[in-house]
C-alpha cells in the first residue's frame with residue numbers, strides 16, 4: 161500500500177517512518193523546503209530518540225521518501241494522513257487553516273478514491289467540515305468522478321518516546337463513517353492488530369473527542385497533584401508520599417501524579433483550551449477543564465515566587481536554569497514551563513545562565529539576553545540559585561560539591577522533585593522542591 165503523510169513534524173515524521181517499518185511505502189510531504197532537504201540528505205530536523213536510525217534504514221530500503229510536491233504525494237497514495245499544526249488562537253479556539261488548506265489541495269489533485277485521515281488534533285466536527293471542503297474543491301476543479309472518505313485517527317504518541325509509543329500504543333482509535341475506510345485503515349495497522357493492540361473503531365465525532373478527553377484528563381491529573389503539592393507546603397506534608405500512596409490505588413494509578421511547574425508543551429495547553437472553547441460553543445460548559453487551565457497558569461507564577469522566595473531579591477540576581485525543553489528527551493520548547501519561567505524571572509530583573517542537552521538551538525529563537533552555557537557546571541557558575549526546570553536524566557546525578565563550589569549561594573530550586581530534600585540539606589544546600 162502507498163500512503164502519504166502531509167506535515168513532516170514531530171507527529172508526521174514518526175508516523176511516516178513507523179509505517180515504513182510496517183512495510184508500507186510512505187511519502188512524507190512538507191512545505192518547508194529546508195526540512196525536506198535535510199531529510200533528503202539523511203539527517204532529521206528534530207531530536208527524537210531512535211527515529212534517525214529508522215528514517216535512514218527505511219529511506220535506504222526505498223520505502224520512505226520526502227518531498228515538497230504535495231500533488232505527487234496525493235496522487236501516488238490511497239491513504240493520506242494530515243499531520244499539520246493546529247495551533248491555538250487567542251480565544252482558545254483551534255486554528256484550522258493548515259488542515260483546511262490541505263483539504264483544498266487534496267480536492268484539486270485527487271485522481272482516484274482516497275482515504276483522508278486527520279492525525280492532527282482537531283475539534284469535534286472537523287472531519288465533517290473537511291469532507292465538505294474537499295468536496296467543494298473537487299467540484300471547483302472538475303474532478304467529480306473521484307471521491308474520498310474522511311476518517312479520524314488521533315495520535316497519542318509522546319515526544320521523547322514517540323517511536324515506542326507508535327509501535328506499541330495503548331490503543332488505536334479509528335473514527336470513520338464508512339466501512340471501506342475502516343477496512344483500509346485496519347489493514348494498514350495490521351501489524352499492531354497482530355500484537356493485540358486494542359482497536360477502538362467508532363464514528364468520527366467520538367474519535368475526535370477521545371483525543372481531547374484523554375489529554376484534558378491527563379492535564380487534570382497533573383494539575384490536581386500540583387494543587388495538593390501546594391497544600392503540602394502549607395501543612396508540612398510530603399507530596400511525593402501522598403502521590404505514591406494515591407498511585408498504589410489501582411483506580412488512580414501512579415502515572416501523571418508528579419508535582420511540578422505545571423503542564424506545558426505543544427499539546428496539553430492548547431488542547432485543554434480548545435476543548436473548553438468548542439464545548440462552550442455547543443452550549444456545554446467544561447467547568448473542570450476551565451479550572452485546570454487557570455490553575456496551571458497560576459502554578460507557573462507560583463514557581464517564580466518560590467524562586468524569588470529562595471533568592472530574596474531577583475532584581476540583578478543571576479539564576480542558573482537547567483533544562484529548557486518542555487520535558488526530557490525532546491528538543492521541543494513550545495509552551496515549555498522552563499522557557500516561561502526564564503522570561504518571568506527576567507521580567508523581575510534576573511539575569512539567566514542556562515543549559516539544556518538538546519533544546520538550546522530551539523530556545524535561542526525564543527529567549528533574549530540569556531547566557532547559553534556548554535554544560536551544567538558552567539550554567540551554575542556565579543549564580544545565586546540553580547533551578548532544575550526539566551528532569552533530563554543527566555541532571556539526576558550532578559556532582560553536588562562542584563555545583564556548590566560554582567554557585568555564589570548554595571541554593572537549589574528543584575521544580576521536578578528529582579532530589580531528596582534531606583540529602584540536599586546534608587550536602588549543604590538550601591533546597592526547595594515542589595510540595596515537600
Ligand SMILES: NC(=O)c1ccc[n+]([C@@H]2O[C@H](COP(=O)([O-])OP(=O)(O)OC[C@H]3O[C@@H](n4cnc5c(N)ncnc54)[C@H](O)[C@@H]3O)[C@@H](O)[C@H]2O)c1
Nearest residue numbers: 167168169170171190191192243244245246280281315319
Ligand atoms: N507533538 C506531539 O507530541 C503531538 C502528539 C499528538 C498529536 N499532535 C498533533 O499533531 C499535529 C502536528 O503536530 P506536530 O507537533 O507534529 O507539529 P509540527 O509543527 O512539528 O509539524 C507540522 C509540520 O507541518 C508542516 N506543514 C504545515 N502546513 C503544511 C502544508 N500545507 N503542507 C505540508 N506541510 C505543512 C510544517 O512545515 C511542519 O513541518 C497537531 O495537531 C498536534 O496537536 C502532536
